[in-house]
Amino acid sequence: MHTVLQQLVNGLSLGSIYALLALGYTMVYGIIKLINFAHGDIYMLGAFWGYYVINQWHFSFWPALISAMIFCALAGVIIEYLAYRPLRNSPRIAALITAIGVSFLLENGMSYLFSSNVRSFPQAIAVKQYHLGSVTISNIQLLILVVSIVLMILLQLIIKETKMGKAMRAVSVDADAAQLIGINIDRTISFTFALGSALAGAAGVLIGLYYNSIDPLMGMTPGIKAFVAAVLGGIGLIPGAALGGFVIGLIETAVQALGFSAFKDAVVYAVLILILLVRPAGILGKNVKEKV
């Protein structure tokens, strides 16, 4: 029994990272219907930023986390401005391919500049283990869980309660109509990218701290899995992304716990295929018919 509980803890802490990443995917998709494949690489940028400010400028953990969020928000806005904005009125496939291109640019650019070697992330917070009965949980696992939940609640508040949030929702429903009533679409979309990228940056620093190893290609697999999580929960829906992230984390853990460790990734992708076949709108999605 205690192993099951322990695996549950493992699954949740893994899932919270996927959830943080999935939120960025889902927000951008919700607003401009673009799957931003460079999202996983923004997460990598966040981890590298954390690495440098802690090592070079001797930041402690919280300033590193917050500055990484700001840095990634800027990076996200710049990428949107340079790569996606000129293509906003082109076919969706053009923007999608550009997103893949940006992803490659970030991965290989970082490998070129900083070498593709694995680096050990500075330990800004000493690891402590708490034993609750037979379950062990580390302070960093708790931190990841708490920070992600706080950020998700904050995000929900921004979207539901602020004027900018209202503008985002309006643009996502009908961009032209939103523009007619005086919403600045460019600013709204930039803001969306900033928010999503800030979350990815936070995830990057948290993961760096948790696993103590970062490299320029670290965003690839988690990025794709977070995409699966977003689709699973219902792409475009913020609560769906959070739910999808936790579900994917738990599925991965369960597969390994049952002894099929070799098929861990395969199962996650099989889930993607299944969900696309059976319920393309995702767990929380409603089946909306598109007018043609």
Place this chain on the structure above:
Amino acid sequence: MRGKKLATVLGTVMLAGSLLLAGCSSSATNGGNKQSGNTIKIGGNFELSGAAAAYGQAMQRGTELAVSQINKDGGVKVNGKKLKLQLVQKDNKSDNSQVASVASNLATQSKVVASVGPITSGADLAALPNYTKAKVPLITPGGTQDSLTVQKNGKVQPYMFRSCFEDSYQGKALAKYVYSNMKLKRVAILADKSTDYAQGLTKAFKKEFKGQVVQVQYYQAGDKDFNTLLTKLKGKKFDALFVPGYYSEAGLIVKQARQMGITQPIVGADGFADPKLVQIAGKKNASNIYYTTHFDSKATNNAKATAYMKAYKAKYNEQAGTFDALAYDATYMIKDAIENEKSADSTKIATGLANLKNFKGVTGTITMDKKHNPQKPVIIAKVENGEEVQATSVK
């Protein structure tokens, strides 16, 4: 119009064909690269940038040091004449298509008579066809994959050699060491499923180990979370954990295992032999770790190794490591082969390398077996609190 196009295409094909034939016939007549003039040209197919750059640069330093020492001592003796070595080196960017074109360039343009590197097994496989075509022997300091020196039909690759031992050799050595020296009977394995390297190690270990393999679990290169697998293992009874894989994942496994309270010894192969392992795992966690290595400053009591470490330190102001030592040996093996065969033609060097016996290198005494694998001692290093505390040489 259409007919004209067809004719052009046919013409081009025929021209290309005749060129190809011409290429074939010229290489068939000369039978490898002949040495000429007062220098012996050897090639360096080095990973100077890209993913394997750390290994490639070590290989470059070891080779350069060997070449400069050989030349300082007068050069290589061939038929009473002393010839100087000339190293022609190129960066293959750790990219397999570059590896192949560098190989072809070195063998056909620069006319080298032997090549040191590339260093990874995958790159060796990419380079070998071009070297074989030109009949130039390739000697790798780090390609440990078993199948590297063997053709598909089971015959040995005539132009492939290595100065390191192969995967199964170290897998076997580890199995023996764990059972006989450490006296541990139950082993759990956590293996990298995505590399031939780890699979070869796992297979060899399982075959040789006389105790019981309690459980085998798999992960993939690039994985970062091993808590689930380790939680599962923690409930089982085992005396040691064997992790065939590279340091980037092994470091994380060590860290997460120790944090979870798994205190059993963790053993690995030469994929552990990198300071990054300790950096990733954390000093405190990196205890009770054993791994095989090709070269170690603590285990060697041979004078050659001591002299090598001194010379390396003097030239590069750095501690000598595994792969530069293996590259250094590779270069001296070429020298020995030339002197034994009394010729620096590429085909003769291949014969010389295949017949190498009791070669005294810095990584131990080497004798080539029938499959071009060096027979030499395996060194097992032990790490406590992030520091290497002990190294034993086992046969």
